[in-house]
Amino acid sequence: MQYHQFWADMHSNIHHYQMDQLMQWYEHAKAVMDFWPVAYYPFAIRTTPSGAALEDLISPDDYRADWELVRNLAAHAEQEGWPFFMGYEWQGDGSDGDHNVFYLHNDGEILLPRKYLTLRDALAGHEAIAVPHHVAYKPGSRGKNWSTHDEKFSPIAEIYSSHGSSENDDGPIPMERHDHMGPRITGTCYESGAAMGYHISVIASGDNHTVPGEADHGMMCALAENGSKESIWKALRSGRTYGVSRSRIGLDFTIGGKAMGEIAPAGPQALAIEVTGTNAIDRIELLRDQIPEKTYVHSGSWERTALPGRFRFKFEVEFGWGPDLKAFPGNKTKTWTGSLQVPCTLLTVEKIWNSFGQQLNHCDSKGCEFTLTTHQTSETGKWMGSSPTRREGFIFEVEGTIDDVLDLTVNGKSYPLAVRDLLLGTRVFSEYEEAEAMVYARYPDAHHYRDDLIWHSAFKFRVKRAAPEIAYRVSIHEMLDLMPGSSYRLRVWQKNGDIAWSSPVYCE
Incomplete structure (x- = not known):
């Protein structure tokens, strides 16, 4: 069976106080996703008379009214022919871990029992699934309780989100962004559930509370x-x-013709791996029962290969660095208007968007125009706080020659990008003169033998090193002797740090 890829954020939580933004969320979701399973959030912080902040359910009248607004949107999406799934977050009493409940049909209700198995039983006979997320926290305190898990009710689990990686307790990308929830541990992580024999496929999604589909x-x-x-x-x-940690790494992985989540016969079977990265691929790990079985190292295999006269390459342009808000509080947002024009062929444009207010216009094989809005904040990153800078950008795929020169225009200024230079490394551009004028207007006595204050105050964007197609495409075909009862999955690592996690293929 030939399958096609469809992308989404399955964990975008819209709150009661945000329901007037529901249509804005929907339109943004359509701009960055192929379908949207919304996860309405029926919780809010209430303060006790002594000042304790407790997260609790909002009033039934409020969440039921909100749910009808979600249902109305589902009907609107159905009329438009766009795949939209009604969903909400369920937390219970914290002992079974947090889950997002999604419905196939638009007649589902918000059910909020205290236990996972009670929720499962209440939804028996409905087309509903419950997806566990940030599973690796402490058991009993919002970490996943695998002893009550039902793989039919919860066929997929979140292995990565804004919280970090729940894959295991000691791998890269620790769960430190929301440090009030504590560090991750073994026993609740994804690998612990898989070790109990469950068939658990994986996703990555944001746990986003301000905008759906944050790429980062x-x-x-x-x-x-x-x-x-x-x-x-x-x-x-x-x-x-x-799931992917950031950019949309293309992944086709089969064993014996069986796709992710499916079951293959034991014995010798054909392993097929096709990866189309968004940056140079460093390595691909094949794990059997959570232990690396084989590692296919791609770094070092292509760098000395001569490029053909005409070839494909990808590069990312990222906008967003700017002045310290404590010194220049009026610079919380920055608008970037620009275009990329190519003398060769523009093949694809991937949106790396993290907030509202982004536009990609007039895109064809010779170029595109865009308007981006980047945001800065003084928040710490705790309790759903965003990082100091929310950057926006694109990954461009181009087909041309080593002698081509692309024209990137940003806020009226042209930045020629020679393909030869793009392949050599990353460059940073800034609005240096504007920063210099801003600094001396406010601090006329700030002249110094170093330009720290000016450079640190300048809005910047970077053009990352380009990767030729030979760097971001990997094809592996070989025979693999499947062990009965085992599971096989992939981790794909790019040189820029982006990761893809496949779901397992199981052996009977």
Whole structure:
């Protein structure tokens, strides 16, 4: 069966106080996703008379009214023919871990029992799934309780989100962004559940509370026969999913012709791995029962290979660095208006967007125009706080020659990008003169033998090192002797730090 990739954020929490933004969320979701399973959040902080801040359910009248607004949006999406799934976050009493509940049909209700198995039983006979997330926290305190898990009710689990990686307790990307919830541990992590024999496919999604589909917090991909709501639901139910930490790494992984989430016969089987990265691929790990079985190292295999006369390459342009808000509080946002024009062929443009207010216009094979808005904040990053800078950008795929020169225009200024230079390394550009004028207007006595204050105050963007196609495409075909009862999955590592996690293929 040939499956197609469909991308989404399955963990975007819209709150009661944000319901007037619901249509804005929906329009943004359509701009950055192929479908949207919304996760309405029926919780809020209430303060006790002594001043204790407790997260609790909002009033039933409020969340039921909000739910009808979500239902109305689902009907609107159905009329438009765009796949939209009603969903909400369920937390219970914290002992079974947090889950997002999603419905295939638009007649589901918000059910809020205290226990996971009670929720499962209440939804028996409904087309509903519950997806556990940030699973690796402490058991009993919002970490996943695998002893009560039902793989039919919860066929997929979140392996990565804004919280960090729940894959294991000691791997890269620790769960430190929300440090009030504590560090991750073994016993509740994804690998602990898999070790108990569960068939658990994986996704990555944001746990985003301000905008759906933040690229920097992870996305998931469903492998479906087509883009219909029913076909995508079948993929979710079957565990044909995978997750990425940031950019949309293309991943096709089969054993014996069986896709992710499926079961292959024991014995010698054909292993097929096709990866289309967004940056140079460093290595691909094949794990059997959570232990690396093989590592295919791509770094060092292509760098000395001569490029053909005409070739494809990818590079990222990222906007957002700016002045310290304590010194220049009026610079919380920055608008970047620009275009990329190519003398060769522009093939694809991937949006690396993390907030509202982004536009990609007039895109064709010769170029595109865009308007981006970047945001800065003085928040610490705790309790759903964003990072100091929310950057925005694109990954461009171009086909041309080593002698081509691309024209990137930003806020009226031209920045020629020679392909030869793009392949050599990363460059940073800044609005240096504007920063210099701003600094001396406010601090006329700030002249110094170093330009720290000016450089640190300048808005900047960077053009990352380009990767030729030979760097970001990997094809592996070989025989693999499958062990009965084992599971096999992939981790794909790019040189820029982006990761993809496949769901397992199981051996009977």
